Amino acid sequence: MSKLFFTLVIAGSLLNLNASNKEIVGQQWLSDLQVLVDLSNQRVDALKGIDKNKNSVRDDVEAYILSKYANDEFQKDMFFKAAQKIQEIFSLPKNSEIKKHVKLDRELLDIYTCRDYILYRNESANIEEELLNKTMFKGKILNTSHRLRAYIDHKKVLPLNFNELTKEELSRDKESCLTLYESYENQNRQSVITTK
Numbered sequence: 286m287s288k289l290f291f292t293l294v295i296a297g298s299l300l301n302l303n304a305s306n307k308e309i310v311g312q313q314w315l316s317d318l319q320v321l322v323d324l325s326n327q328r329v330d331a332l333k334g335i336d337k338n339k340n341s342v343r344d345d346v347e348a349y350i351l352s353k354y355a356n357d358e359f360q361k362d363m364f365f366k367a368a369q370k371i372q373e374i375f376s377l378p379k380n381s382e383i384k385k386h387v388k389l390d391r392e393l394l395d396i397y398t399c400r401d402y403i404l405y406r407n408e409s410a411n412i413e414e415e416l417l418n419k420t421m422f423k424g425k426i427l428n429t430s431h432r433l434r435a436y437i438d439h440k441k442v443l444p445l446n447f448n449e450l451t452k453e454e455l456s457r458d459k460e461s462c463l464t465l466y467e468s469y470e471n472q473n474r475q476s477v478i479t480t481k
Contacts, residue, residue, distance in 0.1 A: 332375050332431055341369040349425050353418070359469040363400040364422055367393060371426050374439050386442045394448055399462035 334343035342350070346368050354361035370393040377385060397419065404415050427433045450458070 331429070332435055333372060336372075340365075341372050343368070343372070343426075345428075346425055349422075358472065359403065359466060360400060362469075363396055367396045367422070368426060370396065371436070375432070375435055377439070383442055383444065386439055387444070387447050390439070390443055391448060395458060395462075398458070399465065402459065402462055403466050 334345065336343055338344075338347075340347070342365055347365075350361055350364045350368070354364065370389055374386070374389050374393070377389070400419070401416070404412055409415055427436050
């Protein structure tokens with residue numbers, strides 16, 4: 286049924302392209318597009334979105350990350366991991382235990398913190414833009430009212446001060462982050478050597 290409707294909408298739009306009044310055609314095209322967007326947002330899996338390659342990252346988010354960080358493997362992987370964590374959060378049943386919410390949120394926070402730490406450590410020339418990029422990424426992930434509401438509901442479940450860490454935990458997280466980043470640096474050095 287929806288395939289037939291989609292075909293009819295597209296066919297109607299193509300026929301309208303031959304109309305003499307370009308303004309009417311433009312309005313019809315926008316109207317048809319709005320109908321398609323509304324239909325796609327009414328899908329059963331609208332919260333999780335479309336993930337054709339089943340890598341737990343929505344296809345629209347994956348395309349964004351691959352385009353934005355094509356030349357930065359570290360940030361690309363950090364944002365992929367963050368997108369996967371948010372999908373896990375969206376997948377939690379409504380009556381999930383609080384400790385599951387805490388675990389996922391802590392893991393997501395670790396990803397963001399590691400990325401930011403490395404950017405500051407490397408004295409990134411465009412740090413303000415990089416921090417804005419994280420906000421833009423979050424906007425891409427939470428791009429519908431349904432997704433934003435689900436994320437807010439998740440945050441409401443978290444206990445106060447759940448993410449406070451001891452000095453030992455902070456030190457351990459920092460070392461883990463540096464080890465991870467160094468693995469990317471080693472890969473970059475290896476690829477430079479092999480291309481020479």
